[in-house]
Amino acid sequence: MKENLWKAGIAAAGAAVVSYLGALAAPLLVLLCVMLIDYVTGLVKAYMASQLSSRIGLRGILKKLCYMAMVAVGAALDYLLTGALAQAGIDLHIEMFCGMLVAIWLIVNELISILENLAEIGVPGMPVLTKLLSRLRGTLEDGAKSGKKE
Numbered sequence: 001m002k003e004n005l006w007k008a009g010i011a012a013a014g015a016a017v018v019s020y021l022g023a024l025a026a027p028l029l030v031l032l033c034v035m036l037i038d039y040v041t042g043l044v045k046a047y048m049a050s051q052l053s054s055r056i057g058l059r060g061i062l063k064k065l066c067y068m069a070m071v072a073v074g075a076a077l078d079y080l081l082t083g084a085l086a087q088a089g090i091d092l093h094i095e096m097f098c099g100m101l102v103a104i105w106l107i108v109n110e111l112i113s114i115l116e117n118l119a120e121i122g123v124p125g126m127p128v129l130t131k132l133l134s135r136l137r138g139t140l141e142d143g144a145k146s147g148k149k150e
Contacts (some may be wrong), residue, residue, distance in 0.1 A: 041117035075099035
Protein backbone atom coordinates (compact mmCIF):
# COMPACT_ATOMS: atom_id res chain seq x y z
CA MET A 1 0.00 0.00 0.00
CA LYS A 2 2.77 2.44 0.95
CA GLU A 3 4.65 1.56 -2.25
CA ASN A 4 1.61 2.45 -4.36
CA LEU A 5 1.25 5.77 -2.53
CA TRP A 6 4.90 6.59 -3.24
CA LYS A 7 4.49 5.68 -6.90
CA ALA A 8 1.33 7.77 -7.20
CA GLY A 9 2.98 10.72 -5.48
CA ILE A 10 6.03 10.56 -7.73
CA ALA A 11 3.84 10.24 -10.83
CA ALA A 12 1.71 13.22 -9.77
CA ALA A 13 4.79 15.33 -9.03
CA GLY A 14 6.32 14.40 -12.39
CA ALA A 15 3.10 15.22 -14.23
CA ALA A 16 2.87 18.58 -12.45
CA VAL A 17 6.46 19.47 -13.38
CA VAL A 18 5.97 18.50 -17.03
CA SER A 19 2.70 20.42 -17.16
CA TYR A 20 4.35 23.50 -15.67
CA LEU A 21 7.40 23.37 -17.97
CA GLY A 22 5.38 22.82 -21.13
CA ALA A 23 7.62 23.14 -24.19
CA LEU A 24 10.76 23.10 -22.03
CA ALA A 25 10.06 19.61 -20.65
CA ALA A 26 11.49 17.64 -23.60
CA PRO A 27 14.77 19.62 -23.90
CA LEU A 28 15.25 19.37 -20.13
CA LEU A 29 14.76 15.61 -20.23
CA VAL A 30 17.27 15.33 -23.07
CA LEU A 31 19.68 17.59 -21.17
CA LEU A 32 19.37 15.42 -18.04
CA CYS A 33 20.05 12.28 -20.09
CA VAL A 34 23.13 13.68 -21.86
CA MET A 35 24.45 15.08 -18.56
CA LEU A 36 24.16 11.62 -17.01
CA ILE A 37 25.85 9.97 -20.01
CA ASP A 38 28.62 12.59 -19.94
CA TYR A 39 29.18 12.02 -16.23
CA VAL A 40 29.34 8.24 -16.65
CA THR A 41 31.70 8.44 -19.64
CA GLY A 42 33.84 10.89 -17.65
CA LEU A 43 34.02 8.40 -14.79
CA VAL A 44 34.99 5.60 -17.18
CA LYS A 45 37.66 7.83 -18.76
CA ALA A 46 39.06 8.74 -15.33
CA TYR A 47 39.01 5.09 -14.23
CA MET A 48 40.87 3.95 -17.33
CA ALA A 49 43.47 6.69 -16.81
CA SER A 50 43.71 5.84 -13.07
CA GLN A 51 42.65 9.38 -12.21
CA LEU A 52 39.42 8.81 -10.28
CA SER A 53 38.91 11.58 -7.74
CA SER A 54 35.86 12.22 -5.60
CA ARG A 55 36.73 15.92 -5.51
CA ILE A 56 36.76 16.20 -9.32
CA GLY A 57 33.58 14.11 -9.49
CA LEU A 58 31.84 16.41 -7.02
CA ARG A 59 32.93 19.44 -9.07
CA GLY A 60 31.41 17.79 -12.13
CA ILE A 61 28.10 17.24 -10.34
CA LEU A 62 28.04 20.83 -9.08
CA LYS A 63 28.81 22.09 -12.58
CA LYS A 64 25.88 20.14 -13.99
CA LEU A 65 23.59 21.54 -11.27
CA CYS A 66 24.69 25.00 -12.35
CA TYR A 67 23.71 24.07 -15.91
CA MET A 68 20.19 23.52 -14.63
CA ALA A 69 20.35 26.90 -12.91
CA MET A 70 21.27 28.47 -16.27
CA VAL A 71 18.18 26.92 -17.84
CA ALA A 72 16.10 28.22 -14.94
CA VAL A 73 17.48 31.73 -15.52
CA GLY A 74 16.53 31.45 -19.20
CA ALA A 75 13.02 30.30 -18.26
CA ALA A 76 12.69 33.16 -15.77
CA LEU A 77 13.76 35.60 -18.47
CA ASP A 78 11.08 34.14 -20.75
CA TYR A 79 8.49 34.65 -18.04
CA LEU A 80 9.54 38.26 -17.49
CA LEU A 81 9.66 39.08 -21.21
CA THR A 82 6.28 37.48 -21.85
CA GLY A 83 4.73 39.47 -19.00
CA ALA A 84 6.33 42.73 -20.09
CA LEU A 85 5.27 42.25 -23.71
CA ALA A 86 1.74 41.35 -22.62
CA GLN A 87 1.57 44.60 -20.65
CA ALA A 88 2.59 46.43 -23.82
CA GLY A 89 -0.15 44.66 -25.78
CA ILE A 90 2.25 42.45 -27.75
CA ASP A 91 1.65 38.70 -27.97
CA LEU A 92 4.40 36.79 -29.81
CA HIS A 93 3.12 33.29 -28.98
CA ILE A 94 6.65 32.16 -28.12
CA GLU A 95 6.95 29.78 -25.20
CA MET A 96 10.21 29.31 -23.32
CA PHE A 97 12.46 30.64 -26.10
CA CYS A 98 15.40 31.69 -23.89
CA GLY A 99 15.14 28.63 -21.67
CA MET A 100 15.05 26.34 -24.69
CA LEU A 101 17.96 28.17 -26.33
CA VAL A 102 20.10 27.71 -23.21
CA ALA A 103 19.07 24.05 -22.89
CA ILE A 104 19.92 23.29 -26.53
CA TRP A 105 23.28 25.04 -26.26
CA LEU A 106 24.09 22.97 -23.17
CA ILE A 107 22.94 19.77 -24.91
CA VAL A 108 25.35 20.45 -27.80
CA ASN A 109 28.21 21.05 -25.35
CA GLU A 110 27.40 17.85 -23.45
CA LEU A 111 27.29 15.84 -26.69
CA ILE A 112 30.72 17.16 -27.67
CA SER A 113 32.02 16.24 -24.21
CA ILE A 114 30.59 12.72 -24.55
CA LEU A 115 32.32 12.27 -27.91
CA GLU A 116 35.60 13.55 -26.44
CA ASN A 117 35.30 11.16 -23.49
CA LEU A 118 34.55 8.23 -25.81
CA ALA A 119 37.54 9.10 -28.00
CA GLU A 120 39.84 9.14 -24.97
CA ILE A 121 38.39 5.82 -23.79
CA GLY A 122 39.26 4.37 -27.20
CA VAL A 123 35.80 3.96 -28.70
CA PRO A 124 35.92 4.52 -32.46
CA GLY A 125 33.85 7.55 -33.29
CA MET A 126 32.32 9.28 -36.21
CA PRO A 127 34.56 12.18 -37.22
CA VAL A 128 31.71 13.69 -39.23
CA LEU A 129 29.51 13.89 -36.12
CA THR A 130 32.30 15.42 -34.06
CA LYS A 131 33.02 17.97 -36.78
CA LEU A 132 29.30 18.82 -37.10
CA LEU A 133 28.88 19.37 -33.36
CA SER A 134 32.08 21.42 -33.16
CA ARG A 135 30.92 23.57 -36.06
CA LEU A 136 27.55 24.06 -34.38
CA ARG A 137 29.24 25.08 -31.13
CA GLY A 138 31.53 27.45 -33.02
CA THR A 139 28.56 29.03 -34.77
CA LEU A 140 26.79 29.55 -31.45
CA GLU A 141 29.90 31.05 -29.87
CA ASP A 142 30.59 33.32 -32.87
CA GLY A 143 27.01 34.57 -32.71
CA ALA A 144 27.43 35.34 -29.01
CA LYS A 145 30.74 37.17 -29.63
CA SER A 146 29.33 39.29 -32.44
CA GLY A 147 26.37 40.20 -30.24
CA LYS A 148 28.73 41.48 -27.51
CA LYS A 149 30.72 43.71 -29.91
CA GLU A 150 27.68 45.63 -31.12
